[in-house]
Amino acid sequence: MTAVVPLAATAGLLFAIGLYGMIGRTGLIHRLLGANIMASAIFLFLVVLSTRGIEASADPVPQAMVLTGIVISVCITAFALGLIRYLRVMTGEDELRRSTRDADGQSADD
Amino acid sequence: MTDPPPLVMAGHTALLLGPLICGLLVYLLPWPRFRDAAPIVLSAGLLVVLWYLSGEMLGTGPVTLALGGHFAPLGIELHVDALALAMLWLTGLVGLAVNVHITASVNLTERFGPEGFRILWLVLWSALNALFVAADLFNIYVLLELSAITAIALVAVSRGPEAVAAATRYLFFALAGSLFFLLGVALVYAKTGLLALRGLESLQWHGPASVFALGLMTLGLAMKAALFPVHAWLPRAHAIAPSAASALLSALVAKAGVYLVIRLWSGPFDGHWPEFLGQSMAVLGAAGIAYGSIQAIRQSRLKLVIAYSTVAQLGYLLLVLPLASVLAWHGVIYHALSHGLAKAALFLAAGNVIFMVGNDRLESLSRGDHRLAGNAMVMALAGVSLAGLPPSGGFIGKWWLINAALESGQWWWALVVGGGGLLTAAYVFRVLRYAMAEPHPDDGRPDLPVKRLPRRMFWPPMLLALGAIALGFAGQWLVPILALGRPGNIAG
Numbered sequence: 001m002t003a004v005v006p007l008a009a010t011a012g013l014l015f016a017i018g019l020y021g022m023i024g025r026t027g028l029i030h031r032l033l034g035a036n037i038m039a040s041a042i043f044l045f046l047v048v049l050s051t052r053g054i055e056a057s058a059d060p061v062p063q064a065m066v067l068t069g070i071v072i073s074v075c076i077t078a079f080a081l082g083l084i085r086y087l088r089v090m091t092g093e094d095e096l097r098r099s100t101r102d103a104d105g106q107s108a109d110d
Numbered sequence: 111m112t113d114p115p116p117l118v119m120a121g122h123t124a125l126l127l128g129p130l131i132c133g134l135l136v137y138l139l140p141w142p143r144f145r146d147a148a149p150i151v152l153s154a155g156l157l158v159v160l161w162y163l164s165g166e167m168l169g170t171g172p173v174t175l176a177l178g179g180h181f182a183p184l185g186i187e188l189h190v191d192a193l194a195l196a197m198l199w200l201t202g203l204v205g206l207a208v209n210v211h212i213t214a215s216v217n218l219t220e221r222f223g224p225e226g227f228r229i230l231w232l233v234l235w236s237a238l239n240a241l242f243v244a245a246d247l248f249n250i251y252v253l254l255e256l257s258a259i260t261a262i263a264l265v266a267v268s269r270g271p272e273a274v275a276a277a278t279r280y281l282f283f284a285l286a287g288s289l290f291f292l293l294g295v296a297l298v299y300a301k302t303g304l305l306a307l308r309g310l311e312s313l314q315w316h317g318p319a320s321v322f323a324l325g326l327m328t329l330g331l332a333m334k335a336a337l338f339p340v341h342a343w344l345p346r347a348h349a350i351a352p353s354a355a356s357a358l359l360s361a362l363v364a365k366a367g368v369y370l371v372i373r374l375w376s377g378p379f380d381g382h383w384p385e386f387l388g389q390s391m392a393v394l395g396a397a398g399i400a401y402g403s404i405q406a407i408r409q410s411r412l413k414l415v416i417a418y419s420t421v422a423q424l425g426y427l428l429l430v431l432p433l434a435s436v437l438a439w440h441g442v443i444y445h446a447l448s449h450g451l452a453k454a455a456l457f458l459a460a461g462n463v464i465f466m467v468g469n470d471r472l473e474s475l476s477r478g479d480h481r482l483a484g485n486a487m488v489m490a491l492a493g494v495s496l497a498g499l500p501p502s503g504g505f506i507g508k509w510w511l512i513n514a515a516l517e518s519g520q521w522w523w524a525l526v527v528g529g530g531g532l533l534t535a536a537y538v539f540r541v542l543r544y545a546m547a548e549p550h551p552d553d554g555r556p557d558l559p560v561k562r563l564p565r566r567m568f569w570p571p572m573l574l575a576l577g578a579i580a581l582g583f584a585g586q587w588l589v590p591i592l593a594l595g596r597p598g599n600i601a602g
Contacts, residue, residue, distance in 0.1 A: 015293065022286060031282060038289045042296055049300050062299060065248055069292065072255050076285060079259055083266065083278050090271040096279055 014041035133232030172595030191595025291330030335367025338398030353461025395428030403533030441510030448503025493538030503581025
């Protein structure tokens, strides 16, 4: 069981790195990669959870969660990349403008 | 645990799969008549199903369904109680109105036809129905993702750089939110080996780990629901989406996040959180009420006023956490229902204004044209319910919340509810003042003709607004249904 602790710690560290990448950076691709690292950290954590010693077979529930999670993560990443690319085509920028206040003047479909 | 009668099972299956199948059919068979009629027929049918299920539930109490006949912890369960039933009804009613409205209002470009809008919304509808009855943490995560993807796409279909930027901002909030939620779920599983809400309710596992997991999940849900400190994406996304989509997002999608917060706090995590955490959640709700309302008063665009109003109105729902009494529980369900109806009516009416005058500047409302008058009436009726003036559903909800606050001796929450009502009245009447004003004589703007509004666009918001008012008369009649399946911490 002692082998589990460094793995869980790695998952925590990865989550923190991903979170920093998501919040600390402004480039949208950077942020998306940060989110992917966060997701991987959670998957690692779930895989660690599923171990029940060397002799016993692994707990299948977290493994099923990881599989589903990976599928969802791939979908969201593809969707996000599509949106980011679309944004770039539309505005020529690959980050979101910081101030939300300035744009409040323009709202709806006119 | 026995299985409910087959007809009840069939009814729930229709609620979960009906919109999904209808969406696929509408997308694959794009005959204009069928495309318009199928979702309307579906939503009318689902309302009949809901009527039947509500009648059954009055007899049997809350329903627990097991997929494939396997109950938790082996299988996956669905659970329907009063709160879930109220949200299903709200989704059905708003869905019917939106389905009628979009037959006339959604005409997107050739590259993204109306069937594209419809499939997004119908899949979203299935996801929401499933989310309201889900009783398993991982299921909730999957459904949250499904609803988020479709909701974000519904914002992006408006096209234009502003819409895509708003959708991207929404996406990143939703993405971070779902990761925090998933981490919370993983921690719960690590600690208990369970995912089913019912199993977690009966398990004793208090401690810092459970509070931490609850905090992570709440943070994630708050980002998706745009609760006060993490609301930054909501106003722009809801303002720029096509108005029919805004109605869905504000009335249903944002509320689903708060719904889950209430579900988790009062269900499986009841008693895990110290009293002050409940109070601080309600403080955040109160801050949201103040901030959202004040921002709503400052906006110059109709849809932004309504969108900021959503940030404010969601705050009321959190007041149930510290109050935790029967009256507060009923009040919150009632507030969720009447806010959903009124907010959908307001967004559809705002869409009608854009259709008629071409933009949603508040000054455009004072055209003095009689064609705008009916629409102003819709906004007035919905506004009355939103502000909680009697007789309306909003009034009953707020009245019960105030009474619950006074009964439990936490008078400050009564002040919050009352003050929030006054602020709401301020921005509602500000909009109405523009609608009633004489057009300025030296306006300078060329008076473009106001387009005539088709009846299919006028009546859906009108009926929703009338429904929000009518809820004010139905309070006593609905109490037996509201009393079905209260969470454990709320004693009778």
